[in-house]
Amino acid sequence: MKDNQLVIWGCGGMGREVNHLCELLGYEVVGFLDERLDMRGQIVDDIPVLGDLPDIMHLRDQLKVVCAGVGSPQLKKRLVQKTRDYGFSLAETIVHPAVQLSRKIHLGIGSILCAGTILTINVHIGHFVIVNSGVTLAHDVKICDYATISPGVHISGNVTVEEGAFIGTGSALREKITIGPWSMIGGGAFVKDDVPGGVLYAGVPAVFKKKLI
Ligand SMILES: CC(=O)SCCNC(=O)CCNC(=O)[C@H](O)C(C)(C)COP(=O)(O)OP(=O)(O)OC[C@H]1O[C@@H](n2cnc3c(N)ncnc32)[C@H](O)[C@@H]1OP(=O)(O)O
Structure with a gap:
């Protein structure tokens, strides 16, 4: 091969x-x-x-x-x-040369990290994750398998994005919260509380909009 x-x-x-x-x-x-x-x-x-x-x-x-x-x-x-x-x-994980990685990062397989993204200390990226352009992932953030993080998202410290969650363009997540599996956050949201699995949250502050599963 x-x-x-x-x-x-x-x-x-x-x-x-x-x-x-x-x-x-x-x-x-x-x-x-x-x-x-x-x-x-x-x-x-x-x-x-x-x-x-x-x-x-x-x-x-x-x-x-x-x-x-x-x-x-x-x-x-x-x-x-x-x-x-x-x-x-x-394929292995593919990282754009204009991504800033700290020395303590876990990267799974098959993920994509796009230009201008910054990962600070102790960030965990699972398998088959997309982190699009211009995203910031702060200390101790965990992005689980299959999640997609859209352009310009800002994720504060100690946030966990569970398997298969989709975070819409330009949204921001407050520290120490969890986005449940297969949930979706609408573009431009500010998420201040935990989000359960399988739902759409959107708006500022983000509120429940509908069940997805
Ligand atoms: C490089 C690239 O192009 S990457 C592409 C990245 N793409 C994105 O980030 C897309 C993000 N998408 C969105 O925000 C979309 O609006 C979606 C996916 C959340 C809409 O999903 P849908 O299932 O079509 O939701 P729907 O239109 O039925 O809206 C449900 C409710 O949420 C509201 N809503 C949907 N999106 C948003 C939003 N971003 N902000 C605030 N409210 C929203 C709707 O107004 C509606 O509210 P209501 O029930 O009070 O009237």
Whole structure:
């Protein structure tokens, strides 16, 4: 297997941003994967859309798969499982050179850290997490598997974002709170209290809007 050959799940906005990051870091992006039949054979940002995993079985032992090319936590989780089921190797975590990391950071596999993000001391990033551009993660923050943190989010110290939570653009989270699994925080929110699992909270201050599960 060549260490630098990748395919990326999703040829939408997130996948294209991940492609840009991979190119910057010197990876060879062989193509995008996309389950939508009408996307197969298209060229997106000069990269071919190869189709679904069964279409590239002949490449299985040559490349690794990036699953964090889609922003939806639920879809990310399903694509990770599918990629494993088909026997493909998963890509390591990819970190933009303009990310500031302290010396005490835990990084899982398959995550993406985008430009301008700052992680201070003792930050834990799980597997298949997206931390988009210009995010700040303060001391002792824990971002669990499959979570997606949108651009410009500020997360205060000792906050835990549980599995599969989605934090909308430009929102801010007060210290020492927990965002429950598979919950969503609307863009521009200020979250001051714990959020239970499987709900949408939004606004300033953020309040319950609806159940998602
Ligand atoms: C690089 C990139 O592009 S990364 C992309 C990152 N994307 C984001 O961050 C998107 C964030 N998305 C949002 O904030 C959206 O508004 C969503 C996803 C929360 C809307 O979700 P939906 O399921 O469509 O919610 P819906 O529109 O039914 O709204 C439910 C209620 O929440 C309110 N609401 C929804 N979003 C927000 C928000 N951001 N702030 C305040 N209230 C909101 C609605 O007004 C509605 O309130 P009401 O019931 O009192 O009338």
